[in-house]
Structures are given as structure tokens and as C-alpha cells.
Amino acid sequence: DLSPQENYFSCEPLDRLSAKRTDKVWLEDRQSAPDTVYLLFSSLSPMVSSSQEEDGGAAAETKLCRFTYEAVKDLIQKPSAVLIFLGVERRKNRSSSSSSQEPPAWFAISSDEDAAELLKRCREKSCSFPKTPNRDLLNLNEEDAGVVAQARSVLAWHSRYSFCPTCGSSTRLEEGGHKRSCLNSDCSSLRGVHNTCYPRVDPVVIMLVIHPDGNHCLLGRKKIFPAGMFSCLAGFVEPGETMEEAVRREVEEESGVKVGPVQYVSCQPWPMPSNLMIGCLAVAISTDIKVDENEIEEARWFPRQQVIDSLFRGARPAFTVPPRQTIAHQLIRHWIHMNSNL
Amino acid sequence: DLSPQENYFSCEPLDRLSAKRTDKVWLEDRQSAPDTVYLLFSSLSPMVSSSQEEDGGAAAETKLCRFTYEAVKDLIQKPSAVLIFLGVERRKNRSSSSSSQEPPAWFAISSDEDAAELLKRCREKSCSFPKTPNRDLLNLNEEDAGVVAQARSVLAWHSRYSFCPTCGSSTRLEEGGHKRSCLNSDCSSLRGVHNTCYPRVDPVVIMLVIHPDGNHCLLGRKKIFPAGMFSCLAGFVEPGETMEEAVRREVEEESGVKVGPVQYVSCQPWPMPSNLMIGCLAVAISTDIKVDENEIEEARWFPRQQVIDSLFRGARPAFTVPPRQTIAHQLIRHWIHMNSNL
Ligand SMILES: Nc1ncnc2c1ncn2[C@@H]1O[C@H](COP(=O)(O)O)[C@@H](O)[C@H]1O
Ligand SMILES: Nc1ncnc2c1ncn2[C@@H]1O[C@H](COP(=O)(O)O)[C@@H](O)[C@H]1O
Ligand SMILES: [Mg+2]
Ligand SMILES: [Mg+2]
Ligand SMILES: [Mg+2]
Ligand SMILES: [Mg+2]
Ligand SMILES: [Mg+2]
Ligand SMILES: [Mg+2]
Ligand SMILES: [Zn+2]
Ligand SMILES: [Zn+2]
Numbered sequence: 001d002l003s004p005q006e007n008y009f010s011c012e013p014l015d016r017l018s019a020k021r022t023d024k025v026w027l028e029d030r031q032s033a034p035d036t037v038y039l040l041f042s043s044l045s046p047m048v049s050s051s052q053e054e055d056g057g058a059a060a061e062t063k064l065c066r067f068t069y070e071a072v073k074d075l076i077q078k079p080s081a082v083l084i085f086l087g088v089e090r091r092k093n094r095s096s097s098s099s100s101q102e103p104p105a106w107f108a109i110s111s112d113e114d115a116a117e118l119l120k121r122c123r124e125k126s127c128s129f130p131k132t133p134n135r136d137l138l139n140l141n142e143e144d145a146g147v148v149a150q151a152r153s154v155l156a157w158h159s160r161y162s163f164c165p166t167c168g169s170s171t172r173l174e175e176g177g178h179k180r181s182c183l184n185s186d187c188s189s190l191r192g193v194h195n196t197c198y199p200r201v202d203p204v205v206i207m208l209v210i211h212p213d214g215n216h217c218l219l220g221r222k223k224i225f226p227a228g229m230f231s232c233l234a235g236f237v238e239p240g241e242t243m244e245e246a247v248r249r250e251v252e253e254e255s256g257v258k259v260g261p262v263q264y265v266s267c268q269p270w271p272m273p274s275n276l277m278i279g280c281l282a283v284a285i286s287t288d289i290k291v292d293e294n295e296i297e298e299a300r301w302f303p304r305q306q307v308i309d310s311l312f313r314g315a316r317p318a319f320t321v322p323p324r325q326t327i328a329h330q331l332i333r334h335w336i337h338m339n340s341n342l
Numbered sequence: 343d344l345s346p347q348e349n350y351f352s353c354e355p356l357d358r359l360s361a362k363r364t365d366k367v368w369l370e371d372r373q374s375a376p377d378t379v380y381l382l383f384s385s386l387s388p389m390v391s392s393s394q395e396e397d398g399g400a401a402a403e404t405k406l407c408r409f410t411y412e413a414v415k416d417l418i419q420k421p422s423a424v425l426i427f428l429g430v431e432r433r434k435n436r437s438s439s440s441s442s443q444e445p446p447a448w449f450a451i452s453s454d455e456d457a458a459e460l461l462k463r464c465r466e467k468s469c470s471f472p473k474t475p476n477r478d479l480l481n482l483n484e485e486d487a488g489v490v491a492q493a494r495s496v497l498a499w500h501s502r503y504s505f506c507p508t509c510g511s512s513t514r515l516e517e518g519g520h521k522r523s524c525l526n527s528d529c530s531s532l533r534g535v536h537n538t539c540y541p542r543v544d545p546v547v548i549m550l551v552i553h554p555d556g557n558h559c560l561l562g563r564k565k566i567f568p569a570g571m572f573s574c575l576a577g578f579v580e581p582g583e584t585m586e587e588a589v590r591r592e593v594e595e596e597s598g599v600k601v602g603p604v605q606y607v608s609c610q611p612w613p614m615p616s617n618l619m620i621g622c623l624a625v626a627i628s629t630d631i632k633v634d635e636n637e638i639e640e641a642r643w644f645p646r647q648q649v650i651d652s653l654f655r656g657a658r659p660a661f662t663v664p665p666r667q668t669i670a671h672q673l674i675r676h677w678i679h680m681n682s683n684l
Contacts, residue, residue, distance in 0.1 A: 016580070018580075163507050167505060168512070195615070239613070241352075
């Protein structure tokens with residue numbers, strides 16, 4: 001049921017061609033090619049067009065607005081613009097294609113021009129730069145979501161890391177937007193390879209904790225959640241610990257419950273700003289709950305039947321789970337399906 | 343055979359008590375407690391004592407030198423010192439212990455005093471600050487290795503991230519050494535929660551690629567490896583990709599081999615400087631090798647029997663594998679054992 005590729009944000013429609021990042025001539029050539037696709041970002045949001053369903057259906061699908069080089073070349077010239085090479089389209093049927101032509105390249109541009117002015121560049125109707133990414137970026141198709149996962153993570157890194165953490169100097173973009181190098185030639189970040197120059201990815205464990213009776217799972221809610229919503233516990237992997245140990249530590253910190261065996265299920269890139277959500281099932285070896293009130297408002301053991309009612313929208317669910325685009329939802333669904341196979 | 347806890351660097355003898363990091367009174371109290379244990383670091387190396395085996399045995403065990411508060415309190419006062427709260431010892435037998443006394447706390451101090459002077463503080467014989475951590479930090483016992491994994495990762499972060507990446511200002515240590523905050527009160531890193539303030543952990547995938555015939559595995563060597571050594575391929579997880587996709591991308595980049603199914607096996611914190619090595623088995627769906635010469639000197643399919651000879655030190659192994667303390671070694675061993683169960 002749950003294959004890793006099915007998580008939202010984890011589709012990879014582009015081949016990143018990382019070796020080309022250092023090939024300036026090739027990159028410049030692709031930048032101005034007529035079939036090159038540009039995505040336009042403002043304040044870390046991509047420009048999207050919403051196709052409101054005629055019948056007023058609830059889930060309006062959102063599509064990324066695509067631009068040609070001609071439509072954005074003035075923006076690329078601005079010194080404040082950030083340009084990222086995202087990759088080239090993967091050929092669907094490699095063998096049959098006899099053309100030696102390269103597949104279209106994709107770039108993301110981040111611009112600090114006035115957002116309303118930027119929107120005028122697009123011919124699609126109802127374009128916008130979504131304001132609440134955690135919600136508004138969940139209605140893309142799988143491919144667009146996969147591209148946004150890369151683009152937004154890298155842009156978010158540039159927006160917070162424009163100074164060298166080692167010496168405080170300014171830095172310069174390099175390698176198609178995948179590196180920043182210190183402008184201070186005495187800086188030790190320039191001697192040897194250091195992570196200060198590369199985008200940051202934060203590993204986070206997210207886990208569904210199963211009761212020792214096998215028939216309940218532990219879900220918690222933060223104050224900021226919509227009323228009635230409960231989700232999996234989660235936390236940042238700390239330096240010097242394994243994923244499994246991070247699961248045990250975070251569950252005990254947040255709920256007081258002790259965890260034994262931990263099993264990896266699947267993962268999901270989460271580009272707000274650049275997390276790698278590592279999804280696990282964990283088996284509890286204690287059951288008393290004592291929440292960390294700084295982080296969690298409430299945590300509870302939910303019986304399997306209540307979880308099924310929530311997932312499949314029974315008449316009056318006792319609580320709601322996060323939407324299907326989240327790995328939390330997929331972990332819960334995975335557990336329900338596992339059990340039903342017994 | 344391979345349980346995640348058995349990887350070197352992944353033992354957690356301390357309870358990190360992360361909630362205490364913001365409790366200044368508690369921390370100061372523990373700092374000066376007589377049973378508190380201090381580890382001393384110089385240039386990111388811990389002071390260790392080597393117990394040379396009497397019979398000249400090859401593998402000299404290395405132990406962390408432990409200091410009391412009295413022995414290091416002058417160092418802690420120095421403005422350049424970095425002090426990290428590591429946690430408290432886990433009680434072995436919780437139920438039996440009726441004493442309400444808290445278990446000993448551990449701290450790491452990094453000092454920039456002259457290393458030779460620092461060594462004089464220890465009463466053990468043959469103390470040193472190892473110069474090549476990738477090799478010299480592999481001879482600790484499991485517990486000491488687990489503590490070093492946390493301490494060295496966090497210290498390495500402080501050494502490269504003392505300036506705010508968002509605005510270039512200086513920063514201040516907080517929360518027992520687990521946070522740095524910008525001193526510029528206008529900085530946007532102070533509004534909301536941002537990863538700029540927290541230690542960085544870099545997820546890396548490391549994978550043993552299995553030939554479609556099930557009887558060979560793909561190993562490669564970098565120029566810097568000791569002569570004759572081959573290891574698993576590995577690479578940094580990039581923003582916006584899953585672990586599984588990172589495995590496929592890195593294997594194809596480095597060796598030209600295409601990978602189908604990927605299975606997570608176990609992970610290992612690697613504190614040089616702060617990687618999380620995510621170990622996977624991967625099944626190849628193509629076999630032609632074309633190495634990326636910038637990174638890999640040579641990659642080859644090795645037959646199972648040659649791998650067995652290397653692991654168990656046959657008479658004349660065709661090649662050598664990395665030492666048992668590496669997850670590369672453990673992945674290779676895992677594959678051999680899996681097969682032998684068929
Ligand atoms: N890389 C990071 N990014 C953001 N917050 C972090 C990070 N590492 C640790 N934190 C802290 O962890 C808290 C969230 O807790 P948790 O997700 O349970 O680990 C945040 O409020 C921060 O105080
Ligand atoms: N976080 C990082 N730390 C160090 N090097 C990185 C990082 N991210 C990307 N790199 C680059 O990746 C190269 C190593 O390749 P790989 O380990 O195969 O991904 C390094 O030489 C750097 O150019
Ligand atoms: Mg949490
Ligand atoms: Mg945490
Ligand atoms: Mg937490
Ligand atoms: Mg590599
Ligand atoms: Mg790489
Ligand atoms: Mg590589
Ligand atoms: Zn610098
Ligand atoms: Zn700042």
C-alpha cells in the first residue's frame with residue numbers, strides 16, 4: 001500500500017544533473033534556450049494558478065505557472081535575484097527517442113519585485129503567491145509538488161544563509177545556486193570541504209507509536225492545530241544520535257511514553273523550510289502519558305476503530321487526522337492496513 | 343545479526359535531558375557538583391589515554407580522560423571556552439535505587455589553550471589529543487564512542503557557525519551549548535523558530551548495491567583510500583529528495599549503475615563533523631559501470647566469495663573492506679549474512 005514514492009513532495013520529475021552545476025557554459029546555454037521552464041518565487045512562494053472546479057468542488061487543484069526565458073530575463077539580471085538550476089525533464093521513453101536533443105531544463109527564480117507586478121506577467125487566470133505554504137502548497141499535482149520540494153528548500157536556505165557562518169562575511173552564489181562561497185579569501189571555510197557552503201537538510205523523525213496491546217496508537221496535538229486534530233509525534237534528530245534513538249527520546253520527552261522496537265517505514269521531504277521527515281512505527285513499552293506542555297497540548301491513546309472512523313470519515317469521527325499529503329496521515333493509514341492483513 | 347544499536351558511535355549512555363537545557367539554575371548547580379564528569383577537547387579532539395597492550399597487541403584501546411569540576415573550572419571561566427551539557431548517566435537499575443540522588447551529569451569543554459599544557463592536567467599515562475579523528479576515534483569503547491558522537495558534532499558546529507548566517511553578526515551560546523542566538527536584536531532569525539540557531543545534522547545515504555544476479559556487490563574506492571580498500575558508495579541527501587531517491591541519484595552519478603528497490607538497514611551518527619549515515623541495501627537494474635572520476639577512482643562488481651574472504655581475512659584477500667566500526671563494513675556483513683540464511 002504505502003510505497004515511498006507515493007508520499008506527497010517525493011516525486012522527482014527532474015534529473016538534477018548535478019555534474020552540470022559546475023559547467024557555466026552549459027548552464028548559460030540552457031538558461032536562454034526556448035524550451036527552458038522557469039518557476040517564479042516571491043517570499044518563498046511559487047506563483048500558481050488555481051483552477052476552481054466549475055461545480056464548486058472543494059479541492060481546487062493548483063498548478064505551477066511556467067515562464068519562458070523571454071518572459072523573465074529582465075528579472076534574472078537583477079542583482080538581488082536568486083536563480084537555481086533544478087534539472088532537466090526525465091525522458092519518458094528513452095529507447096524510442098532517436099532525437100539527440102536535450103530535454104527541457106528547469107530553473108527557479110526568486111524575485112523581490114512587487115508581488116502584484118510579478119503576477120501581471122502571467123496569462124493564466126487566478127494566479128497568486130500562496131501565503132500559507134503549509135496549507136496552500138498541498139494542492140499541486142505530484143510532479144509539481146516534487147519540483148517545489150527542491151526549489152523551495154534551496155531558496156529558503158539562501159534566504160537565511162547569505163552570510164558566512166564561519167567569519168560573518170558576505171557570500172556568493174555558485175554552482176547553479178547549489179552552493180554559497182565566502183567572499184573573504186582568508187576564511188577557513190574556503191580551505192577543505194565544509195557544510196557551511198551547502199544547503200542544509202534537517203532530518204526529523206515522525207512516528208506512530210503503537211500501544212503494547214497492538215490495538216491503540218498514540219497521537220498528540222499542538223495548540224496551533226485546527227480544533228479536534230491529532231497527529232503523530234515528531235522531532236529533530238540531534239547531533240550524534242541515530243534515527244531510532246531520536247524516536248525513543250522525542251516520544252519520551254513529549255509524552256512520557258517509553259518506546260522499544262522502531263521500524264522505518266518511508267520518508268518525505270518537507271520544504272518548510274527544508275526538513276527530511278523520516279517516518280517510523282514504534283512499539284511502546286509503557287503506557288502512562290505525561291505530556292511536555294511546552295510542545296504538546298494533549299496526547300492520547302486512540303482505539304483502532306476510532307482511527308478507522310477518522311481516516312475514512314465515518315459519520316461523527318472523535319477526532320481528525322492530518323490530510324493525506326502528510327506523512328503522518330500515511331503512517332496512520334499504513335498501520336491500519338498492516339493490521340487488516342493479519 | 344545487525345541491530346541498529348550495534349553500530350559504533352550509536353550507543354547512548356547518557357540521557358540528554360533536553361528540558362534541562364533552559365534551566366540555568368539546575369545547569370549551574372550540576373556544573374559544580376563533585377560527581378560531574380568533564381571531557382576536554384582541543385581542536386575538536388577529545389583527550390584520551392591509550393592503554394598499550396603489554397604483549398604489543400595491535401588494537402590499543404583508547405579511553406576518554408575524565409575530569410572533575412575542580413580540575414577544569416579555570417578553563418570554563420575563559421571567554422573562548424565552549425561548554426556543552428551532554429546529559430546525565432542513565433541509571434542501570436532504576437527500580438532498585440531508592441536514593442533520590444541525581445545521576446552524574448556530563449559536560450564537554452572545548453579549550454583553545456596550548457594542547458601540551460592541557461595534557462599535563464591528566465594523571466593517566468600516555469594521554470593525547472588524537473590528530474586524525476577518522477582513524478583515531480575508532481578505538482574507544484562503545485559508551486565513550488557514543489558520548490564523543492554527540493560532543494564532537496556539537497563542538498564542530500560551534501567552530502564553524504559562530505556568526506549568524508542571516509545577518510553576519512556575532513552570536514551567543516545558549517541552552518547548555520545546544521543553541522546559538524544572534525546578538526543583533528533586529529535580526530529576523532530572532533523572530534520565529536529558525537534552524538540557523540540549532541546544530542546542523544547532515545543526512546548522508548550509504549548503500550551496498552547488489553547486482554541483479556544477487557551474487558555480486560558494487561564497491562568503489564576514492565583516491566584517498568588506503569591501497570586496496572573498497573567501500574560502499576555514499577552521498578549527501580539533497581534538499582527536496584527522499585533517502586531512496588538520494589540512493590538512486592548518488593549511485594548513478596558515481597558509478598553509472600541504475601538502482602531499483604532500496605531498503606533501509608540501519609544508521610550511524612558520524613561526528614566528522616556531524617553526519618547521519620543512513621545505511622541501505624539497493625538492488626541494481628543495470629550493470630555497466632562508468633565512474634565519476636572527480637569522486638571515485640574505481641568501482642567494481644565483487645563476487646560474493648571475494649567479499650567473504652575480505653571480511654573474514656582469508657589468506658590473500660583480493661581487496662580490503664573498511665574496519666568494523668564503519669557502517670559500510672556492517673552493511674557488507676549484513677548482506678553476506680542475509681545470503682547465508684537463504
Ligand atoms: N533544526 C531545527 N530547526 C528548528 N527548530 C529546531 C531545530 N533543532 C532543534 N529545534 C528546536 O526544536 C523545537 C521543536 O521540537 P521538536 O520538533 O520536537 O524537536 C523547536 O521549537 C526548536 O526549539
Ligand atoms: N553538507 C555537505 N557537506 C560537505 N560536502 C557537501 C555537502 N553537501 C554537498 N556536498 C558536496 O558533495 C561532495 C561529496 O559528494 P557526495 O558525498 O557524494 O554527495 C563534497 O565534495 C561537496 O562538494
Ligand atoms: Mg516535536
Ligand atoms: Mg527536539
Ligand atoms: Mg520534541
Ligand atoms: Mg559520494
Ligand atoms: Mg552528492
Ligand atoms: Mg556523490
Ligand atoms: Zn567566511
Ligand atoms: Zn542575525
